[in-house]
Amino acid sequence: MIECKGVNDMEEKILTNETVKSAAPDRVIKLQIKDMTKKYDNGDGVEHIDLDIYEGEIVTMLGPSGCGKSTILRTIGGFLDVTSGDIQIDGKSIVNLPPEKRPTAMVFQSYNLWPHMTVYENLAFGLKLRKTPKDEMDREIKRHLEMVGISGMETKYPSQLSGGQQQRVAIARSLLLKPSVLLLDEPFSALDAKIRQQMREEVKKIQSELGITIVFVTHDQEEAMALSHRIVVMNKGKFEQVGTPSEIYDNPASRYVASFIGEMNFIPQADGSTMAVRPEEVFLVKDGEACDMSGTIRTIMLLGHYVETNVQCGENVIKCYVQREDIEGVNVGDKVNLKFAKHHVF
Numbered sequence: 001m002i003e004c005k006g007v008n009d010m011e012e013k014i015l016t017n018e019t020v021k022s023a024a025p026d027r028v029i030k031l032q033i034k035d036m037t038k039k040y041d042n043g044d045g046v047e048h049i050d051l052d053i054y055e056g057e058i059v060t061m062l063g064p065s066g067c068g069k070s071t072i073l074r075t076i077g078g079f080l081d082v083t084s085g086d087i088q089i090d091g092k093s094i095v096n097l098p099p100e101k102r103p104t105a106m107v108f109q110s111y112n113l114w115p116h117m118t119v120y121e122n123l124a125f126g127l128k129l130r131k132t133p134k135d136e137m138d139r140e141i142k143r144h145l146e147m148v149g150i151s152g153m154e155t156k157y158p159s160q161l162s163g164g165q166q167q168r169v170a171i172a173r174s175l176l177l178k179p180s181v182l183l184l185d186e187p188f189s190a191l192d193a194k195i196r197q198q199m200r201e202e203v204k205k206i207q208s209e210l211g212i213t214i215v216f217v218t219h220d221q222e223e224a225m226a227l228s229h230r231i232v233v234m235n236k237g238k239f240e241q242v243g244t245p246s247e248i249y250d251n252p253a254s255r256y257v258a259s260f261i262g263e264m265n266f267i268p269q270a271d272g273s274t275m276a277v278r279p280e281e282v283f284l285v286k287d288g289e290a291c292d293m294s295g296t297i298r299t300i301m302l303l304g305h306y307v308e309t310n311v312q313c314g315e316n317v318i319k320c321y322v323q324r325e326d327i328e329g330v331n332v333g334d335k336v337n338l339k340f341a342k343h344h345v346f
């Protein structure tokens with residue numbers, strides 16, 4: 001029999017885990033959502049939303065389909081009225097202003113370029129409304145196409161562009177309006193993985209060059225982690241957790257957040273609680289060393305520089321990411337002991 005140390009002995013260690021500070025002390029609040037509720041006639045919507053977004057921040061609303069991400073973005077952009085509460089930019093309420101009077105610009109979930117207009121005409125539309133002189137308009141359009149990496153496409157029609165190029169035009173068009181807050185609603189959802197990654201980099205670059213504030217919406221946790229200064233994890237019209245990517249990954253506030261972000265083993269406990277352990281926090285230890293669980297190796301998969309192994313521990317299958325050298329000589333069917341470097345209890 002192998003003596004295993006009870007997992008509850010480790011809880012203390014987790015509670016002392018240092019929390020990453022997200023805020024520099026001198027940050028300026030750009031956008032404030034104050035006790036905002038937006039209810040549709042059928043009762044769906046979002047309730048009692050409070051959020052401060054700082055100047056120059058990329059904040060991402062992350063959550064499954066229907067949780068209310070677009071609803072929040074549309075209330076900020078002015079495409080939906082709030083039911084109650086307030087939204088302020090630079091300390092001034094914007095809820096009674098129409099979209100074009102707000103210091104915001106929005107890129108919608110689906111491409112919304114005008115198909116019968118060339119790229120130039122699409123980009124010039126908003127500038128013409130603002131009575132921008134022609135030479136300045138030409139200069140600005142050229143500069144913005146360069147910024148989003150599609151120089152020289154002025155005379156093409158949207159149908160002659162790839163999905164990624166169309167999204168770049170949509171982003172350029174919103175940037176031309178010089179918004180102080182840019183609202184991006186799942187702008188890359190129709191693009192393939194490689195282009196998405198490229199576009200993420202592009203958005204980060206534009207944000208740091210222009211210093212604008214971005215509210216980004218996605219249901220892709222990897223995209224949220226890669227792009228954001230802070231993430232708002234949403235569930236059914238409410239906020240579950242607001243924090244930096246590392247705060248949310250390292251210290252998920254609820255089981256919901258833990259299951260939504262990254263991989264997690266959930267292990268039911270005798271007292272009715274659930275222990276949550278990330279696969280990279282599980283280590284194989286030698287016989288005789290303190291361990292948390294014991295089991296039998298079910299699968300071993302080499303995934304490049306690390307190995308994923310699944311270990312059957314009673315009724316639970318524990319997924320572990322281990323270094324290649326740590327699993328050398330270990331085979332499917334072998335008995336192993338597992339130690340958890342870190343865990344959470346929900």
Ligand SMILES: Nc1ncnc2c1ncn2[C@@H]1O[C@H](COP(=O)(O)OP(=O)(O)OP(=O)(O)O)[C@@H](O)[C@H]1O
Nearest residue numbers: 040042044045064065066067068069070071072219
């Ligand atoms: N115009 C509307 N009238 C009534 N209900 C609506 C309307 N728009 C959205 N809803 C409902 O409000 C809830 C939130 O919708 P919302 O579009 O904000 O979700 P979402 O998080 O953006 O989802 P997705 O990831 O699918 O875009 C959903 O239950 C949706 O059915």
Ligand SMILES: [Mg+2]
Nearest residue numbers: 069070071109
């Ligand atoms: Mg949406």
